[in-house]
Amino acid sequence: MPRLFGTNGIRGIVNQEMTSELALKLGMATGTFFGRGSYVLGTDTRISNQMLKNAFTSGVLSVGGDIIDVGIVPSPTLQYSVPYLCAQAGAMITASHNPPEFNGIKIIDSDGTEAERGIEEKIENIFHKDAYRLVFWDAIGQVQYMDTRDRYRDAVRSQVNESLIQEKKFTVVLDCGNGAGSMVMPYLLRELGCRVVSLNCQPDGLFPGRLPEPTRDTLSDLLCMVQGNTADMGVALDGDADRAVFVTETGGYLDGDKTLALMAHHLVSPGEKCVTPVSSSSCISDVVTKNGGEMVYTRVGAPLVARKMIEVSAVFGGEENGGLIFPRHQYCRDGGMAMAVMLDIMAHTGKTLSQLAGEIPSYALFKGKVPCPPGEMERILEELVEGENQDMDLVDGVKIFLPEGWVLVRPSGTEPLIRVYAEARDPKTAEKIASMYLALVREMLK
Numbered sequence: 001m002p003r004l005f006g007t008n009g010i011r012g013i014v015n016q017e018m019t020s021e022l023a024l025k026l027g028m029a030t031g032t033f034f035g036r037g038s039y040v041l042g043t044d045t046r047i048s049n050q051m052l053k054n055a056f057t058s059g060v061l062s063v064g065g066d067i068i069d070v071g072i073v074p075s076p077t078l079q080y081s082v083p084y085l086c087a088q089a090g091a092m093i094t095a096s097h098n099p100p101e102f103n104g105i106k107i108i109d110s111d112g113t114e115a116e117r118g119i120e121e122k123i124e125n126i127f128h129k130d131a132y133r134l135v136f137w138d139a140i141g142q143v144q145y146m147d148t149r150d151r152y153r154d155a156v157r158s159q160v161n162e163s164l165i166q167e168k169k170f171t172v173v174l175d176c177g178n179g180a181g182s183m184v185m186p187y188l189l190r191e192l193g194c195r196v197v198s199l200n201c202q203p204d205g206l207f208p209g210r211l212p213e214p215t216r217d218t219l220s221d222l223l224c225m226v227q228g229n230t231a232d233m234g235v236a237l238d239g240d241a242d243r244a245v246f247v248t249e250t251g252g253y254l255d256g257d258k259t260l261a262l263m264a265h266h267l268v269s270p271g272e273k274c275v276t277p278v279s280s281s282s283c284i285s286d287v288v289t290k291n292g293g294e295m296v297y298t299r300v301g302a303p304l305v306a307r308k309m310i311e312v313s314a315v316f317g318g319e320e321n322g323g324l325i326f327p328r329h330q331y332c333r334d335g336g337m338a339m340a341v342m343l344d345i346m347a348h349t350g351k352t353l354s355q356l357a358g359e360i361p362s363y364a365l366f367k368g369k370v371p372c373p374p375g376e377m378e379r380i381l382e383e384l385v386e387g388e389n390q391d392m393d394l395v396d397g398v399k400i401f402l403p404e405g406w407v408l409v410r411p412s413g414t415e416p417l418i419r420v421y422a423e424a425r426d427p428k429t430a431e432k433i434a435s436m437y438l439a440l441v442r443e444m445l446k
């Protein structure tokens, strides 16, 4: 049966793959799987949200579920609200960092985590068989509206030293990218005593300010504004504000791996665990192992990081794209927590963001790819493992530890490609390692 869910919920271009009919049937299937009870529903700022939300709502109501509509909220606010409201499940209508023409639906389990693969398969099964459990007319579900934004902000603030941060009176330039963060994050920073300079903080589904994905290329306005306002920090969020990217007071863009390492350095104590995908930079393991902590690696993909963190009771984890997970708060990527924790670290250490970033070792990463028929992938990986006498990690593809760095050869999850990532102390060496393995893979394919 064709799969409905990708690595991160269902995504597609609106009125092509992502239609109101799909949202309706998904609502019916989700409600049939989880059964009677309430479902918390939220959206980002996209202009197709009303269409998809109303369709999904109809689906859930028709199988007897109730909807608690929390409006436009960041994904982490929605995910926090599901267990907080003791709901059966939740759904977030968002395409996260994708361009404006996309939308998507993420199903959230009762504990606030993204539904695991097993649940998605059961929902897909109901969907493909049209096995919906429609209820009698007198058992149709009801809709109520609720605002949980205050509760979410209170919860985030309770995780950091609020009074110490407030004393510092930080100036923060916040770029919400016209996304769902606009509804919550400027106020969170204000409550933490910051002078907030807002950029693209008016919710707008056409995303006039910049594309919803925060990258070095899309953040030129933010970089200028941080320097122009003599700010202590710049932050940019993606469309649903589960990812946060940081800019130092000198206008320097912080790579996601550096942010991960910086936070791990201050959050992971001796004997504690930090989880990250196998593709992450060595700067993270350098600081974690130096502090007596332990690294645990997963396959690439955020829901997998969260699951692994639960399994090994990790204290911190995340991905290089700015998706950071703080389990004392909740097991999901959380842009609000990321901002608050960064301010907490600055307040406690008395150091600037550029000073903190300067304490983290630097590495260079080089990425390449080779087209590969899906049927050949297994053989290539097996031959690589057989031909190698270096230390290896086989969590996702083959990661080989070399004297001058490492190389990861893994099949793409979405395209007929083999990806090669190489990391070393300097860009030249990284490129040399990558070229060597790209050539090796091409040779094996002949």
Ligand code: MG
Pocket (backbone or CB within 6 Å): 096, 097, 238, 239, 240, 241, 242, 243
């Ligand atoms: Mg996102």
